Amino acid sequence: MVTRPVVVAPEIDFAGVRAEFDLVDDFPEDALAEARAATDRFASLREDRTDLPLVTLDPPGSMDLDQALHLERTDTGFVLHYAIADVYAVVEPGGALDRETHRRAQTFYLPDGSIPLHPRELSEGTASLLPDEVRPAVLWRIEMDERAEPAAVSVSRARVRSVARLAYAGVQRDAEAGTLHPSIAALPEFGRLREAAARERGAIELRLPEQDVVADGDGWRLEIEPRTEADDWNSQVSLLTGMCAANIMIDAEIGLLRTLPPADPDAVASLRRTARSLGVEWPAEMSVGAFLAGLDANLPTTLVLMSEAPTLLRGASYVAFDGELPELTVHGAIGAPYAHVTAPLRRLSDRYATEVCLAVSSGAAVPGDVRDMLGSLPKIMSSSDSLAGKVGRACIDLSEAVVLSSRVGETFEATVLRGATERRDAEIFVPSETVIGACAGAPAESERITVRLVLSDPQSRTVQFAHEP
Incomplete structure (x- = not known):
């Protein structure tokens, strides 16, 4: 993309x-x-x-x-x-x-x-x-x-x-x-x-x-x-x-x-669960490397899987x-x-x-x-x-933060890369602005959503979005 x-x-x-x-x-x-x-x-x-x-x-x-x-x-x-x-x-x-x-x-x-x-x-x-x-x-x-x-x-x-x-x-x-x-x-x-x-x-x-x-x-x-x-x-x-x-x-x-x-078996198992929840087929006999190599880069589900995949390589x-x-x-x-x-x-x-x-x-x-x-x-x-x-x-x-500083309050289309947890907000990708940022709310992984920009502060280098249901 x-x-x-x-x-x-x-x-x-x-x-x-x-x-x-x-x-x-x-x-x-x-x-x-x-x-x-x-x-x-x-x-x-x-x-x-x-x-x-x-x-x-x-x-x-x-x-x-x-x-x-x-x-x-x-x-x-x-x-x-x-x-x-x-x-x-x-x-x-x-x-x-x-x-x-x-x-x-x-x-x-x-x-x-x-x-x-x-x-x-x-x-x-x-x-x-x-x-x-x-x-x-x-x-x-x-x-x-x-x-x-x-x-x-x-x-x-x-x-x-x-x-x-x-x-x-x-x-x-x-x-x-x-x-x-x-x-x-x-x-x-x-x-x-x-x-x-x-x-x-x-x-x-x-x-x-x-x-x-x-x-x-x-x-x-x-x-x-x-x-x-x-x-x-x-x-x-x-x-x-x-x-x-x-x-x-x-x-x-x-x-x-x-x-x-080598990739931690628990991380591979977690990635398999994510693929299953997204409806992405992953044959049991296929290695994680072959699975990732075969994904369509243009699909939002691929962004989600690729954003989780770094847990394999620690x-x-x-x-x-x-x-x-x-x-x-x-x-x-x-x-x-x-x-x-x-x-x-x-x-x-x-x-x-x-x-x-x-x-x-x-x-x-x-x-x-x-x-x-x-x-x-x-x-x-x-x-x-x-x-x-x-x-x-x-x-x-x-x-x-600088690119978006004049656009606080505007809405954008985004793809959810990671869902929110108790410790952090969801992570989203806004393709029109080429931005990956935090998003308040509880959107589901791989979902395409509308978000509102609520903060863009160059001094603290912080960008924050909120889900617009």
Whole structure:
């Protein structure tokens, strides 16, 4: 469901959100100086792979380009070359920039701009895989069979050059027209095979309405974040690489995994009861992942089920290990072991997990500074992820309150996502305004109702509706 709100907010000042969460764009001078002077510490060890016609695929306007790919269809399957920005090579361990990136841990995204993990001179310049620029990279090579299952994996340092910067919408149009760039002509087939494999693994994909705040001329608007098949195909490239990385580290008994416990049986049972109450068929033999994947995104019952489905996926964490495997090595939503290695310009953990994979693949010892840091990364990343979630929610809440501030007293059509309990009001989705908010009263889940806006306060970032029977 993609909708455009009627009202555009002329001014939304996100400075208060930045101040509240102590998000500062500027870097200390010594860290900035290191970024400007950064050179490739492993230049002499790199293989020249500038012959590979790699392409990047990102949202329009992105400059911090972590990944570039080339996907080839062969007689026996596929060969993926996936180049990842080599951040470890340009950030001196223990230096001022290294210390500052450990403090930040990730890039924070706000509607009016990002708070980057690395100075823009590096993340959007000398380390970014921008088109027509030779860059140091970590190059994954993954050979796959006819089902797009990995058969052989290698990872090494290389010099690479992207030949094109592509965006999701354009790739989707090209796919539909049969005119995809040759470097990703096999992406739709690959993506669909990997999606089928995910369903076989019992992976759980949540398709919740993702709210986004976007610039609209001189103002801002709320919308449901558009997502194309091309987004999903590209995400399968990253997921496959992360799964391969996890297996490399598990085999070597050292590394950093992203884990999630399997879906709690009580949560699955509760979701089944909700589906039954909504009249949505869920065969007993069908897995929860297959059930969710088959839902019609345009039905209000799907919104209700998807809003409850996050209860299946609780307990995500980072797990570091060295010499003894952790009790949990699987990511429940993916249905396999998984690690973050594909976004080192935007996420600190990827830099270290990648170095482990490089060392193991070459038969070398894991660098001492990497080994020493592994144990502290789970706490750093978990804290940073929590902060990112709070920042994102604050931006959405503020935007909703500003967009609706002049419309208190008006009525809207809405779908009930969750019914009211003793502790909280019902939760509703107002598609015309792309708003998810609290609603007083006792409307039934999945019901389409009329609501009245009774409060919209930008200062407290609060929006409140009431059911109009």
